[in-house]
Amino acid sequence: MILVLAFFLYSVGTNPNLDFATVGTFVFDPRILAGVGLTVLITLISMVVSTLLAVLVAAMRLSKNPVLSGVAWFYVWVFRGTPQIVQIVLWGYLGLLYEKLTLGVPFTDVVFWQVNTNDLINAFVAGTLALTLNQAAYSSEIVRAGMLSVDEGQREAAYSLGMSPVYTFRRVLLPQAMRVIIPPMGNETISMLKNTSLLMVIAVPEVYTAATMISAQNLKQVELLIVASIWYLIMTTVLSVPQYYLERRFGRGSTRTLPPTPFQRFRAMLDRRKPGPAPAPATQMTEVIGA
Template identity: 75%
Template structure:
């Protein structure tokens, strides 16, 4: 923005003289043509891409419309949501425990938690899923008894207990807990050390301090990356197709193997994943607002509040200016 200021005439002593024809400040907006050119270029590329997809003769959009709400696809999407919800809840609880162990002064607890994070973050998730799926090859039976004595209280076949569904839950939960524990630990470290010292001076135990003082303050740092991990967990369920869990991607693969419409079924799967991630982003947004209270003087309005304000401002016109409220020199 360019600002033009006209110099005011002065008297012989240097005292400025008021000039009725002079303006204080004239603001001239700075022209930015490259913004308009870049926006037009982006819109042109986007329109060209949409047109190429919409007019592509190799895509059968009728098949997409047929299978978008197919019973098998809906059942797969529902199973995907169930696996994501169960795995995320259990992994979050386990992550808090592992993070507390990692921050503990007990060397055994901190060493065990470090090894757990090192092992599950250092190996691919796909490998972990296959190992849990083929657990019966390592242990034919799972027993409960007294170690090193041969006394057995309970015994069951591994494949009977650890089904494909259970194996998928175990793999996703334990892998996610390793990543989430580091997020929780980072949130704990972000809290000022004086908070811990003050709680200890008041006689609070370490566990009570962690649960009532540190964790609530750390949630502001934990929530955003945990929301990303939730969305990542939702998409990682597609890897369970290697052990024949009938989630969304597995169902689509089975259908495409019958009708040879691989691209169309991939579009269906992508649409469902986009829908589910969009829905999961809503509670993440409101959780961030809730735990972000106190960081600023006022929270920004939510999207619904913005729409409501815009609607109300259009429906309710402002008051008509009166001669008493009209500024001097402004024509109505």
Template identity: 80%
Template sequence: MSGQAGSALAVSAAPIPNLTTDDDVDAIPLRRPWRWVSAVAVLALVVSFVIVIATNPNLDFDTVGEFLFDPRILEGVWLTILITVISMVVSTLLAIVIAAMRLASNPVLTTVAWFYVWAFRGTPVLVQIVLWGYLGLLFDRVTLGVPLTDVVFWQMDTNALVTPFVAGLLALTLNQAAYSSEIVRAGMMSVDEGQREAAYSLGMSPLYTFRRVLLPQAMRVIIPPMGNELISMLKNTSLLSVIAVLELYTQASMISSSNLKQVELLIVVSLWYLFMTSVLSVPQYYLERRFGRGSSRNLPPTPLQRVRAALARRQPGPEPAPETQIVSVP
């Protein structure tokens, strides 16, 4: 080593000087006792509510467990899911068309789309369900032919064509399309106008621009409220009981009318609706993450990623390497 001035040696486990002084400020966290007081008060209220419900002698929990997986209840659950999926898919497609008409430069298309939204948003969905259910009172037969002539290509009895199931689908789909179209239109208007101009400058048609440029960017704004509309659609299926569609609530009402356990069957219905809305919230969460990738550099971790990170923190890591200090040797 001698004879080589300025050479450096790595000395392992060299002592590190204490850099603290008497003038350092000790940061003491601010005490917030009211946080604990409010938390204890809320927890006490929740526990009290649970105890009151659990010890209520007027509630027959055995009946709740008996009918929770009853075949009639399960049939109502599957029909509720089917109506929700069909109505939401068709109404979303129709909403995209209506939103495009509202944004079009053609005054006829704009006026027709505006009138559709005005009519279906301005009347209660329950009234629309009853009107579609009683369509046979207005028209005896549904006919396809030339108006004001005797030429008829096809005709069918209205009650045979528009069954309660079909009437419920029509009412929920057409009503939801009016609301969803405004959500889609708001999402389209959130996209910068320069995107449209750039697409037109490249020779893209208005329809192609709408489908491949504007709509994908608007999905970041559309997905959250559309998820709420999906959950609302699921719960609105209970209104179809007025036209005797055998969905979940109707099945529970029929059972409770025979055993006089109305409250217990309502608890069964509520548990199933809570379960279905919880399941439907999962794809909404991941869709929001997918279409929000371009708006945020760091997306929040998913629940699965949080679990993996927590497990990784609990596992012991490798031994840290000894600290080194570079010392110059003359």
């Protein structure tokens, strides 16, 4: 495997069709950096809002109220059953369906508020809405699976202590379900980061769109794809760090001893390399044994 990897790196490094100078030039290009910032912003907004919405939808799915559970099921069915790129395009073209958005009295000419649809829902808002609503459907199933993993006796014990259903959900069930929820939610966050590249279809200038626009000018498509890939790898690596520590925090109740962190392993390796105390002379050892 090492030989195969070395051969691959050698073939890439000596490929005359790759202009590594262009890669180095555009890695920190202001347009690329602006795209990176926009990618991170969209990811953070979409994941925070979709997570809050997912908790609400999961609670509705678990409700005994048929209206709440039915609405939640229909929401998940629609957004999981249609391609994400179709949802993005529909939100981007919402102005074609509704030229203006109004708030007033239905079936009358009384209007309290009115705005042009394209002014309110621009490309950034449309892309963020599409990613958020789609992600909430998937995340709600993750939250629901985590809730179902908690023993039913926990709910019964909370009710016997006089806790309300909302308080039980927030303080008893959800913290225990987080151990099951965190790993897939971390993966969904990384997927969300990469799915922002789909917003290219509605001209949101995130990092992939910025790289594509630059390559259309200088015809360095492969080099700009490498630049975008470098930044995606950096961002996903940074996102993996809090996921790791969140998994450790919420996994404390499932194991007696948590595995060491990378820093703890590195420190232990350094401690093993340190020379130990010198052995005592034989005369001193004899005196100690005699004593």
